[in-house]
Amino acid sequence: xxxxxxxxxxxxxxxxxxxxxxxxxxxxxxxxxxxxxxxxxxxxxxxxxxxxxxxxxxxxxxxxxxxxxxxxxxxxxxxxxxxxxxxxxxxxxxxxxxxxxxxxxxxxxxxxxxxxxxxxxxxxxxxxxxxxxxxxxxxxxxxxxxxxxxxxxxxxxxxxxxxxxxxxxxxxxxxxxxxxxxxxxxxxxxxxxxxxxxxxxxxxxxxxxxxxxxxxxxxxxxxxxxxxxxxxxxxxxxxxxxxxxxxxxxxxxxxxxxxxxxxxxxxxxxxxxxxxxxxxxxxxxxxxxxxxxxxxxxxxxxxxxx
Amino acid sequence: xxxxxxxxxxxxxxxxxxxxxxxxxxxxxxxxxxxxxxxxxxxxxxxxxxxxxxxxxxxxxxxxxxxxxxxxxxxxxxxxxxxxxxxxxxxxxxxxxxxxxxxxxxxxxxxxxxxxxxxxxxxxxxxxxxxxxxxxxxxxxxxxxxxxxxxxxxxxxxxxxxxxxxxxxxxxxxxxxxxxxxxxxxxxxxxxxxxxxxxxxxxxxxxxxxxxxxxxxxxxxxxxxxxxxxxxxxxxxxxxxxxxxxxxxxxxxxxxxxxxxxxxxxxxxxxxxxxxxxxxxxxxxxxxxxxxxxxxxxxxxxxxxxxxxxxxxxxxxxxxxxxxxxxxxxxxxxxxxxxxxxxxxxxxxxxxxxxxxxxxxxxxxxxxxxxxxxx
Numbered sequence: 001x002x003x004x005x006x007x008x009x010x011x012x013x014x015x016x017x018x019x020x021x022x023x024x025x026x027x028x029x030x031x032x033x034x035x036x037x038x039x040x041x042x043x044x045x046x047x048x049x050x051x052x053x054x055x056x057x058x059x060x061x062x063x064x065x066x067x068x069x070x071x072x073x074x075x076x077x078x079x080x081x082x083x084x085x086x087x088x089x090x091x092x093x094x095x096x097x098x099x100x101x102x103x104x105x106x107x108x109x110x111x112x113x114x115x116x117x118x119x120x121x122x123x124x125x126x127x128x129x130x131x132x133x134x135x136x137x138x139x140x141x142x143x144x145x146x147x148x149x150x151x152x153x154x155x156x157x158x159x160x161x162x163x164x165x166x167x168x169x170x171x172x173x174x175x176x177x178x179x180x181x182x183x184x185x186x187x188x189x190x191x192x193x194x195x196x197x198x199x200x201x202x203x204x205x206x207x208x209x210x211x212x213x214x215x216x217x218x219x220x221x222x223x224x225x226x227x228x229x230x231x232x233x234x235x236x237x238x239x240x241x242x243x244x245x246x247x248x249x250x251x252x253x254x255x256x257x258x259x260x261x262x263x264x265x266x267x268x269x270x271x272x273x274x275x276x277x278x279x280x281x282x283x284x285x286x287x288x289x290x291x292x293x294x295x296x297x298x299x300x301x302x303x304x305x306x
Numbered sequence: 307x308x309x310x311x312x313x314x315x316x317x318x319x320x321x322x323x324x325x326x327x328x329x330x331x332x333x334x335x336x337x338x339x340x341x342x343x344x345x346x347x348x349x350x351x352x353x354x355x356x357x358x359x360x361x362x363x364x365x366x367x368x369x370x371x372x373x374x375x376x377x378x379x380x381x382x383x384x385x386x387x388x389x390x391x392x393x394x395x396x397x398x399x400x401x402x403x404x405x406x407x408x409x410x411x412x413x414x415x416x417x418x419x420x421x422x423x424x425x426x427x428x429x430x431x432x433x434x435x436x437x438x439x440x441x442x443x444x445x446x447x448x449x450x451x452x453x454x455x456x457x458x459x460x461x462x463x464x465x466x467x468x469x470x471x472x473x474x475x476x477x478x479x480x481x482x483x484x485x486x487x488x489x490x491x492x493x494x495x496x497x498x499x500x501x502x503x504x505x506x507x508x509x510x511x512x513x514x515x516x517x518x519x520x521x522x523x524x525x526x527x528x529x530x531x532x533x534x535x536x537x538x539x540x541x542x543x544x545x546x547x548x549x550x551x552x553x554x555x556x557x558x559x560x561x562x563x564x565x566x567x568x569x570x571x572x573x574x575x576x577x578x579x580x581x582x583x584x585x586x587x588x589x590x591x592x593x594x595x596x597x598x599x600x601x602x603x604x605x606x607x608x609x610x611x612x613x614x615x616x617x618x619x620x621x622x623x624x625x626x627x628x629x630x631x632x633x634x635x636x637x638x639x640x641x642x643x644x645x646x647x648x649x650x651x652x653x654x655x656x657x658x659x660x661x662x663x664x665x666x667x668x669x670x671x672x673x674x675x676x677x678x679x680x681x
Contacts, residue, residue: 042470046653086657089664095407095470097660099607104653110646220646225478232471271489275482278475285475289467 005264008137012263015141016256017249018148019214023048023223025151025248026206027230028237029158030080030199032244035234036162037195038175038188038301041083042098044203045227046105047076051207053113056218060121065212068121069147072208073201079105080200084193094303102227116218124213145213147205151245154202158241171195175299203227229281236284238297254280336672337614344662345612348655355654361641373636374629385520386590387602388628390415392527392620393582394606396534397455399615400575401469403538404551404568406462410473411579412603413480414454418447418580419587420484423594424492426506426587436510443506444584451580452573454480459572463565481599488595502595512589523585528621530578535617547571579603601649605631608656627652 027044034041051072059068083101087094130142162168174181174191181188210226211218233251237243258273288294353363374384397411422443429439458476461467487493487503494504512521538544550557550564557564582602587594609627613619634648667673 082657086661089661091666092660092663096611097657099407099409099470100653100656100660103604103608103649104657107646107650107653111644111650114644114646225475228471228474232468232475235468271482271486275479275486278478278482282472282475282479285467285472286461286465289461290465 008264009260011137011141012260013253013256015143016260017253018142018144019252020255021248021252022145022148022151022209022213023206023226024230024233024251025148025155025245026209027203027227028233028244028248029151029154029241030076030202030206031231031234032199032237032239032241033158033171033202034080034192034196034199035302036175036239036299037171037192038178038299039084039087039094039192039196040098040231040303041080041101041196041199042095042228042231043079043083043101043105044098044199044231045223045225046102046109047079047200047203048105048207048210048223048227050079050105050109051076051204052211052222053109053116053207053218054204055208056121056211057113057116059123059212060116060119063122065122065124068212069124069205069208072204074204076204076207077197077201080197080203081193083200084196087196088189088193110220113218113220117220120217121212123216124209126213145209147209147213150205151248155241155245162241172299175301177300203230206230225278229277232281232285235294236288238288238294239299240297251277251280332672336666336669337616339672340662340665341612341614341659343665344659345655347662348651348658351658352651352654361643365641366637369637369640370630370633373633379519380629380632382519384625384629384632385518385524386628387632388621388624389521389523389527390582390586390602391606391609391624391628391631392531393523393578393585394603395609395613395620395624396527396530396617397451397575397579397582397603398607398610399613399617399620400534400538400571400578401455401459401568402551402610402615404547404571405554406459406568406572407470408455408458408473408572408575409470409607410455410458410475410477410480410603411575411582411606412599412601413473413477414451414576414579415583415586415603416477416484416598417454417480417583418451418576419583419591419598420487420503420594421450421580422447422584423503423506423587424487426510427492427504430504430506430510439506439510440512440588443588444581447580447584447587448577449580451576451578451583453576455576455579456569456573458576459569462572463568477603484594484598485596494593500595500597502593505593506588507592510588511592512585521585521589523582523589526581526585527624530581531617531621534574538617543567543570579606605652608652608659611656612659 027048031041031044054075055068055072058071059065062068079101083097086092086097124145124147126143126145128139128143130138133139162172170186170191173184174186174188178188181191207223210222215222229251233247234244237247255277257276258270261273262270356363356366373380375381394411394415397414398408401408425446426439426443429442454476455473458469458473461472462469489501492503493501514521515525538547546557546562547567549560550562550567554564583598586598591597605627609620609623613623630651631648637643638645638647
């Protein structure tokens, strides 16, 4: 590979990280909040797909992509609320309900999404961080979408709130020990219900990004496991919102290895490079699952790491 | 970790009452009545949903009956589809008994089918006898499936990697591996339409059960269900699995090889899904291509949960859902519904079913006085 091609690939990876990472970021932040409160919602893959569909549909009918983003968040919070409600019943297993919600969310999205596969809805705009260089390629690679900024802000707010506010303390306490939360007079079920609902809202916004910005249209193959990878990513990020953002950027870069190599003419093994994010996730899970640091940071009530 | 594996009713009863049939029936009835109730509620909710859309629920259930069970043709179509469902449900049920939620049956099916199609190529070209070829294909498919889910079990035990997430990730990886080869080095260039491996040819296909249009996969599925039921409920191995599933720490304290049990359970489970892939290739498709990933693995999860991970109950539940899947096309055409209708119905069933878990132990009629507190 010549030096020029290497630069193109690196630029494409950075651009990819900035472009592809947003849905990972939102789903991971949503899951981070849910898991901090002591529950696992594996159904965010379904939430992502439903968010993508409803965001696209609302943007198409209203003409406003931002209304679409809001609608996607609301659709996501409905799924989150369902998960939160069902899991508070005794003897119900949150992981199994997550699998069911994955299937249910996808089913609802595909069922109502059929009429929106053809028409094109107004999409979200973007601006470039690299415009000042005057170099067309760099400007294109450094395109930033507004939702990325929103995601980073949400992560900062979440990190601050966990550490510095009463609400953050309540969520962390519920996640670490339901018994002490109850002793403090906190309703564990209510906290978890709210956290799962907000988590669903964030994941829904991540879905709206898929259909309204990149790839920027609605079809049934839009999300293939991003929601699930984001859930795995939270373990890797050790339940820290800031590390969730960094991990999402890393995943975005991994996801664009295939297209980046293709842009310089390397098409051999296209399918393998497309599988890179899944393989990376698996290796990250293997590396982080048994680590002492993860064991220290994990919310005590979580069933996913036991 | 999870308490999804219910002990078999026969085990839960103290020995003094084991022979008392009415006790066994009353305790067992709970595991039948509540899932049926969940199915009823699902049907009711789905009817309301159809009414809201201005469609007729009665027409819907008529079409399920006609498209899935009504005629000899549709019944055979249903049975044909329930065979991979039985096998992929077994892939969920067995690990569930030891406390693992594995949802990667689709990946093991795809790779098992793909591997069996690949090893068939030299044997078919070398004109080896069909019987040997098929046996070799089946064992390869099962071996690859066993390895695939076995890895998940190993990672769970050795590294504490969450098996639910890892098994689904491995499904995506498995499908990517098949696509890589099917679109690349192993592509049959004489077939320009759809990237596939070389067809194994009619002479090498698995035949039908005499007198029907249903392939032998159904028999294989039923036999395996019975065998695994016996394995779980009548052998020391099965007992050890149930102990480890109920309380891993107690199992370890008893000196049971929990890690080995987990890996063996996962391997057997993967072998079942791999066998499903073999039958899809050798009895239906004749070659490996993207059609292998038809979603049987995901429906199998639902089947297993509905059957409460009991291998014997899996067979009728798989036939029911085979019928719903089989009638999907007819329903969508006649009622002008999108092709995701069956998926939506499955999702709804799953959600209602898991919600119904909370009802266990709530009905007095199923409780046997004196027995419950001693188990």
